[in-house]
Amino acid sequence: MAGTGKAHLKEKTDARLRVEDLVVEFQAKSGQRVHAVSGISFDILPGETVGIVGESGCGKSTVARAVMHLPQPTSGSVVLDNIDLTELSAEKLRESRVRMQLIFQDPIASLNPRRRVKDLVAEGVSIWNRGDDKARTESRVRELLESVGLDPDTIWNRYPYELSGGQCQRVSIARALMMRPELLICDEILSSLDVSVQSQMLNLLKRTKRELGLSLMFISHDLGVVKNISDRIIVMYLGKVAEVMDVEALDRETIHHPYTDLLLESVPKVTGERVFPGLPGEVQELPSPLNPPSGCRFRTRCPLATALCVEEEPQLEEKARGQFIACHNVASLSK
Amino acid sequence: MIGTNTLHAVPADIEPSKTLLRVRDLSASFSTPSGEVVSVERVSFDLHRGKTLGIVGESGSGKSVLGRTIMGLTGLSGNATVSGQILFDGVDFTNPDKKLRSEFLGSKIAMIFQDPLSSLNPVKLVGTHVTETLRQHDRSLSRRDAKEQAIGLLDKVRIPDPQRRFGQYPHELSGGMRQRVGIAIALACSPQLLVADEPTTALDVTVQKHVLDLLGAICEEQGMAMILVSHDLGVVAGRSDEVMVMYAGRIQEKAPASEFFVRQYHPYAYGLLASKPMLDSPAHAELLSITGRPPDPTDRFPGCRFAPRCQNARAICREQEPLLEPVSDAAPEHKAACFFPIDGLAVRTTVDNSQEGAP
Numbered sequence: 150m151a152g153t154g155k156a157h158l159k160e161k162t163d164a165r166l167r168v169e170d171l172v173v174e175f176q177a178k179s180g181q182r183v184h185a186v187s188g189i190s191f192d193i194l195p196g197e198t199v200g201i202v203g204e205s206g207c208g209k210s211t212v213a214r215a216v217m218h219l220p221q222p223t224s225g226s227v228v229l230d231n232i233d234l235t236e237l238s239a240e241k242l243r244e245s246r247v248r249m250q251l252i253f254q255d256p257i258a259s260l261n262p263r264r265r266v267k268d269l270v271a272e273g274v275s276i277w278n279r280g281d282d283k284a285r286t287e288s289r290v291r292e293l294l295e296s297v298g299l300d301p302d303t304i305w306n307r308y309p310y311e312l313s314g315g316q317c318q319r320v321s322i323a324r325a326l327m328m329r330p331e332l333l334i335c336d337e338i339l340s341s342l343d344v345s346v347q348s349q350m351l352n353l354l355k356r357t358k359r360e361l362g363l364s365l366m367f368i369s370h371d372l373g374v375v376k377n378i379s380d381r382i383i384v385m386y387l388g389k390v391a392e393v394m395d396v397e398a399l400d401r402e403t404i405h406h407p408y409t410d411l412l413l414e415s416v417p418k419v420t421g422e423r424v425f426p427g428l429p430g431e432v433q434e435l436p437s438p439l440n441p442p443s444g445c446r447f448r449t450r451c452p453l454a455t456a457l458c459v460e461e462e463p464q465l466e467e468k469a470r471g472q473f474i475a476c477h478n479v480a481s482l483s484k
Numbered sequence: 485m486i487g488t489n490t491l492h493a494v495p496a497d498i499e500p501s502k503t504l505l506r507v508r509d510l511s512a513s514f515s516t517p518s519g520e521v522v523s524v525e526r527v528s529f530d531l532h533r534g535k536t537l538g539i540v541g542e543s544g545s546g547k548s549v550l551g552r553t554i555m556g557l558t559g560l561s562g563n564a565t566v567s568g569q570i571l572f573d574g575v576d577f578t579n580p581d582k583k584l585r586s587e588f589l590g591s592k593i594a595m596i597f598q599d600p601l602s603s604l605n606p607v608k609l610v611g612t613h614v615t616e617t618l619r620q621h622d623r624s625l626s627r628r629d630a631k632e633q634a635i636g637l638l639d640k641v642r643i644p645d646p647q648r649r650f651g652q653y654p655h656e657l658s659g660g661m662r663q664r665v666g667i668a669i670a671l672a673c674s675p676q677l678l679v680a681d682e683p684t685t686a687l688d689v690t691v692q693k694h695v696l697d698l699l700g701a702i703c704e705e706q707g708m709a710m711i712l713v714s715h716d717l718g719v720v721a722g723r724s725d726e727v728m729v730m731y732a733g734r735i736q737e738k739a740p741a742s743e744f745f746v747r748q749y750h751p752y753a754y755g756l757l758a759s760k761p762m763l764d765s766p767a768h769a770e771l772l773s774i775t776g777r778p779p780d781p782t783d784r785f786p787g788c789r790f791a792p793r794c795q796n797a798r799a800i801c802r803e804q805e806p807l808l809e810p811v812s813d814a815a816p817e818h819k820a821a822c823f824f825p826i827d828g829l830a831v832r833t834t835v836d837n838s839q840e841g842a843p
């Protein structure tokens with residue numbers, strides 16, 4: 150069975166991360182298979198930020214964990230700096246995994262409540278790089294805390310419960326950076342923060358990324374946030390890639406995949422003009438990943454769906470420079 | 485019928501046909517072991533029939549306490565004090581007794597919350613929630629008629645296959661469906677005011693639009709007024725006639741929505757907008773950072789609550805409390821509580837122009 154295509158992939162040798170035909174399936178309690186991620190491919194260049202958007206349940210977090218091999222994907226390859234992680238021994242995999250760091254949404258739950266900030270940040274290093282001496286570790290922890298906008302002296306001996314959500318998230322970032330990763334994976338890390346803290350974190354991430362030449366995989370359901378931080382954007386739908394585009398294409402005017410359009414239309418315009426759209430139509434929710442639709446997975450909600458969409462899965466095709474869309478009928482769209 | 489509190493006569497200047505809710509100098513505070521928490525401080529506004537008031541502010545700014553106080557619920561916590569005045573349709577609803585509260589709740593004022601599951605009983609069918617509300621307010625309603633009306637309400641909130649949903653349990657529904665059930669229950673007795681506290685915060689953007697469209701259409705059709713509370717300016721944009729920005733319990737800015745989104749006067753209100761990453765802004769736009777964080781609500785320092793984080797603060801801001809007043813004669817309805825109001829429109833234009841020139 151075909152994936153959703155690879156036309157959007159860059160030269161193999163250029164990519165820091167290259168994921169091909171990634172499939173992740175779970176066993177549901179009923180014994181049925183959950184098709185969480187069904188053959189997606191993407192890559193991230195050095196210093197590039199790739200944003201992943203899509204409704205909850207479309208498989209974003211599953212992709213993040215599969216890249217980290219937590220757990221190992223059902224099939225497909227994950228290549229980091231030309232090393233295929235799927236072929237590594239457990240020990241080699243652990244070494245490679247250090248070069249990728251994953252930060253989650255819930256800042257407080259992801260930090261060990263019984264450790265102080267200084268130890269939380271130093272933790273990874275004291276486990277993996279025992280060669281680093283104590284003084285050097287300490288000065289690096291201080292440096293990192295400062296670079297994420299925290300005052301080391303105030304926060305040094307605090308426990309996670311003594312910190313606000315935004316402060317915890319900063320500690321998580323400092324902790325991840327301590328490992329000198331090449332790839333930072335952020336899974337909805339700003340979603341529970343207030344806008345003023347959110348903007349501080351976005352500015353911080355953009356700056357840190359630039360300074361360290363990091364590659365960033367940035368998962369969010371918020372299109373405004375993704376547009377602000379990403380260079381390229383992947384739109385996921387029910388375990389598949391619907392569209393890949395350079396960030397400049399993410400606006401309401403450009404022609405998009407019908408699902409991207411649905412997302413874009415749903416984002417409120419921040420203006421004072423009142424909208425009176427009348428009673429909405431009936432709700433169409435994300436179909437169950439236990440039994441995804443045949444052909445194009447979006448067809449049950451798609452205004453353009455035709456008989457072909459039931460039978461054949463569309464492949465990603467370049468519709469405009471840097472914009473790849475998996476849809477049989479998008480060419481018939483005009484705006 | 486008013487119980488312990490005095491019944492305030494309807495002031496002559498209220499035109500009963502227009503003003504539905506009049507709030508004056510409303511404060512709500514809680515006594516806690518760490519001190520007096522003032523959650524809402526001297527809030528005043530009017531809401532006209534059929535209109536929507538959007539209230540925005542970061543978490544902890546007092547939006548939910550304000551909503552619950554208007555619902556007459558704050559007084560239920562033993563450690564709470566409510567002062568000032570709430571007139572609902574001319575009736576004093578500031579500290580309602582049990583009888584007045586149960587008379588008003590549901591039939592005149594209803595509320596929906598961020599997490600509808602918290603207000604739904606997990607062992608009760610979806611339909612039972614709706615029929616019970618209906619029959620509470622009309623005891624003569626037969627079971628059969630109640631069921632018919634309930635299915636009509638579920639259909640009205642665009643729940644597909646309402647007959648089947650009627651017989652399901654809340655946990656069998658998605659978050660969006662549950663919120664629609666919450667709306668159906670709130671609408672059961674055709675209230676005149678709906679307080680919607682973060683109704684879409686837990687929902688995907690596609691479902692959020694659906695729910696907001698639904699609420700807007702129902703308000704319009706039934707002439708229902710709404711207080712739409714959100715931490716997200718995007719949610720109230722396009723959905724409100726008037727916008728109020730709360731910070732640390734106080735109203736910092738209040739304006740017709742058409743005015744507010746063009747120009748903000750209060751530095752905090754401007755900051756809320758300028759720090760929000762938006763789809764309709766250019767990629768990688770530089771975002772404003774409001775440094776620091778909101779004050780501890782038990783710390784009653786003098787002056788403006790925003791002064792410790794404000795770039796424009798001068799001595800007077802730390803000494804006197806700025807009042808919510810019109811900033812320009814040209815727009816008397818547009819009020820801000822600031823000694824040194826900015827012109828958000830002019831500031832933004834300057835910033836945009838300087839960014840365009842940047843590499």
Ligand SMILES: Nc1ncnc2c1ncn2[C@@H]1O[C@H](COP(=O)(O)OP(=O)(O)O)[C@@H](O)[C@H]1O
Binds near residue numbers: 210
């Ligand atoms: N461990 C698991 N077992 C069974 N199903 C899972 C598991 N993890 C995720 N899923 C399912 O896989 C799908 C994708 O989930 P997820 O990756 O968390 O989506 P997103 O992060 O986009 O919200 C969902 O239907 C979810 O219920």
Ligand SMILES: Nc1ncnc2c1ncn2[C@@H]1O[C@H](COP(=O)(O)OP(=O)(O)O)[C@@H](O)[C@H]1O
Binds near residue numbers: 516522548
């Ligand atoms: N029952 C209570 N006892 C003590 N403090 C409370 C209580 N309810 C709310 N607060 C405090 O009041 C302030 C405003 O809370 P809230 O209205 O929930 O904010 P928002 O809804 O804007 O996020 C917060 O500081 C909160 O901790």
Ligand code: SF4
Binds near residue numbers: 451453
């Ligand atoms: S038109 Fe067909 S292929 Fe394109 S998104 Fe709709 S259902 Fe999928």
Ligand SMILES: [Mg+2]
Binds near residue numbers: 211
């Ligand atoms: Mg997720």
Ligand SMILES: [Mg+2]
Binds near residue numbers: 547548549681682
């Ligand atoms: Mg609240």
